[in-house]
Amino acid sequence: xxxxxxxxxxxxxxxxxxxxxxxxxxxxxxxxxxxxxxxxxxxxxxxxxxxxxxxxxxxxxxxxxxxxxxxxxxxxxxxxxxxxxxxxxxxxxxxxxxxxxxxxxxxxxxxxxxxxxxxxxxxxxxxxxxxxxxxxxxxxxxxxxxxxxxxxxxxxxxxxxxxxxxxxxxxxxxxxxxxxxxxxxxxxxxxxxxxxxxxxxxxxxxxxxxxxxxxxxxxxxxxxxxxxxxxxxxxxxxxxxxxxxxxxxxxxxxxxxxxxxxxxxxxxxxxxxxxxxxxxxxxxxxxxxxxxxxxxxxxxxxxxxxxxxxxxxxxxxxxxxxxxxxxxxxxxxxxxxxxxxxx
Numbered sequence: 276x277x278x279x280x281x282x283x284x285x286x287x288x289x290x291x292x293x294x295x296x297x298x299x300x301x302x303x304x305x306x307x308x309x310x311x312x313x314x315x316x317x318x319x320x321x322x323x324x325x326x327x328x329x330x331x332x333x334x335x336x337x338x339x340x341x342x343x344x345x346x347x348x349x350x351x352x353x354x355x356x357x358x359x360x361x362x363x364x365x366x367x368x369x370x371x372x373x374x375x376x377x378x379x380x381x382x383x384x385x386x387x388x389x390x391x392x393x394x395x396x397x398x399x400x401x402x403x404x405x406x407x408x409x410x411x412x413x414x415x416x417x418x419x420x421x422x423x424x425x426x427x428x429x430x431x432x433x434x435x436x437x438x439x440x441x442x443x444x445x446x447x448x449x450x451x452x453x454x455x456x457x458x459x460x461x462x463x464x465x466x467x468x469x470x471x472x473x474x475x476x477x478x479x480x481x482x483x484x485x486x487x488x489x490x491x492x493x494x495x496x497x498x499x500x501x502x503x504x505x506x507x508x509x510x511x512x513x514x515x516x517x518x519x520x521x522x523x524x525x526x527x528x529x530x531x532x533x534x535x536x537x538x539x540x541x542x543x544x545x546x547x548x549x550x551x552x553x554x555x556x557x558x559x560x561x562x563x564x565x566x567x568x569x570x571x572x573x574x575x576x577x578x579x580x581x582x583x584x585x586x587x588x589x590x591x592x593x594x595x596x597x598x599x600x601x602x603x604x605x606x607x608x609x610x611x612x613x614x615x616x617x618x
Contacts, residue, residue, distance in 0.1 A: 280325050280435050281332075283398070286339060288332040292319045293435060297476040305329075308337045308354040315361040315368070318467065322436020323510045323546055324405050327367030331398040333358045334375040338391040347387040351379060351394075363558045364519055364587045366511040366548045371401055402438055408543045409440035411601035416446030416506070416541055417453055419597070419604070424450070424503045427460040427496060430521035431473040432508025432541065442508045442541040444474070446599065451483060458484040460496055464521060466570045466584070490523050497534040505531045509542040509598075516592030516609025517554025518542075522585055528594040537596040544600050549617060554589035562586050 278300070281290035288305040294317065295301045303319060305311040311333035314320050320329045337354025341347040355372050362368055378397045382390045420426070426447060433444030440448060450457050459478055464470035471487045478485035488496055496502060505527060511519040518524070518540050531538040551557060564582035568575060576582065598605045605612040 280322075280438055281320060281329060282438075283332055283335075283395075283402075288329060288336065290314065290320050290329065291435070293321060293473060294319055296435075297472050305333070305336065307340060308333055308357055311336055312357050312361050315358070321469070322431065323365040323367040323508070324409070324437040324442065324543060325435070326362060326365050327371035327545065328398070328402050328405055328438050330358045330361075330368050331371040331375055331401045334372065334379075335391065335394045335398050338387070338394050342387050342391065347390070348379070348383075351390075352376075355379075362560060364510050364560045367543075367545050370545045374401065405437055405543070406439040408545075408601040409437050409442060409445045410449075412442055412541050412543065412599055413440060413445030413449030415601070415604055416539065416599040417449035417455070419504065419537075419539065419599070420446065420450045420455060420457065421503065423456045425458045425460070425501055427462070427493065427502045427505045427527075427536075428474060429462040429470060429490075429505075429507050429524055429527050430464045431469040431477075432506075433474055433477045435473050435477055436508060442543065443506045443539075444478070446506055446539075446541055447478075447483060448481065451481075459486070460500065460502065461485055461487050462490050462493060462523065462527070463487055464523060465490055466567045468570075469521065493527055494530045494534075497530055497536055502534075502536055504537045504539055506539045506541060506599075509540050509546050510587055511551075511557050512540070512542060512547045512598065513551040513554045513557060514547070514549045514610055514613060515553050516595060516598060516605070516607065516613070517557070518590045518592070518595060518598075519554060519557045519559070519587045520590065522588050525588040525590045525594075528590045532594055538590075538594060539597050539599055540590075540595055541599040544602055544616065547600075547613060547617075549613065554591065557587075557589055559588070560586040 341350035
């Protein structure tokens with residue numbers, strides 16, 4: 276696997292600055308809440324599971340900052356609030372912050388040092404759980420792939436989107452480890468090119484056969500390159516199985532259905548939002564127009580032209596062949612299966 280996305284070292288959160296890939300492999304150290312929140316907001320760390328882990332450690336950083344404050348609890352809760360405003364769509368962010376808030380509530384009356392240590396233990400648990408969960412997702416998903424197979428993926432749902440192994444790419448890695456021959460087509464994923472910059476980089480580092488294509492080539496590739504499956508990750512999944520993922524996923528799912536190619540979503544249970552009945556309720560983050568107008572370092576749009584830049588779209592559950600989780604593989608009707616899993 277490529278180098279670790281993030282880890283806890285010397286009382287700070289050390290992570291790969293993914294905005295610098297693939298040209299440079301640069302690490303940044305987050306020693307305060309502002310730096311951690313900025314790293315999440317600016318996509319230095321991205322991918323729903325990795326965002327959740329980074330946020331969990333961000334709460335620890337807030338607690339460390341608060342050790343010298345007169346109102347320890349208020350400072351930590353302010354840090355949680357600041358982190359919660361960074362990325363609205365990825366539910367893992369709020370899942371991790373809710374776990375840390377519960378620790379804060381449960382440890383009231385203890386010393387600030389003791390509370391900080393409890394928060395750190397919980398962040399470590401979330402980190403280790405992510406590693407284990409991704410391995411299980413990979414094992415479960417690999418069973419869906421034949422001995423020689425071609426996969427098309429969108430955005431980055433690999434080790435760079437988690438702490439170790441990935442979600443969608445975990446299926447690829449597990450299949451390769453089982454001796455299967457896997458070739459991957461990676462959509463470049465406009466406007467920030469997470470597919471060409473990140474997915475292609477980590478697959479190349481791991482020795483997996485990967486070919487980059489422009490997003491608008493997916494239909495042609497599905498028709499002419501014998502693609503066996505499409506596998507993507509998710510940032511939030513509603514209770515009915517509607518899936519929010521990187522913008523362009525919805526169109527890819529329609530193309531997969533048209534070409535009778537299975538469309539799989541790989542995600543941990545922490546990405547399921549059972550409080551939302553359908554994808555219509557998922558908040559969709561809109562990002563700065565400059566990501567489109569100057570995304571490649573050069574002005575590519577006339578000045579003054581309006582820009583619409585949603586970071587995610589929602590794929591209806593009817594277009595999803597199966598959802599691969601650490602618990603197992605779900606197929607429609609998703610709502611019934613999810614309810615049984617959380618019962």
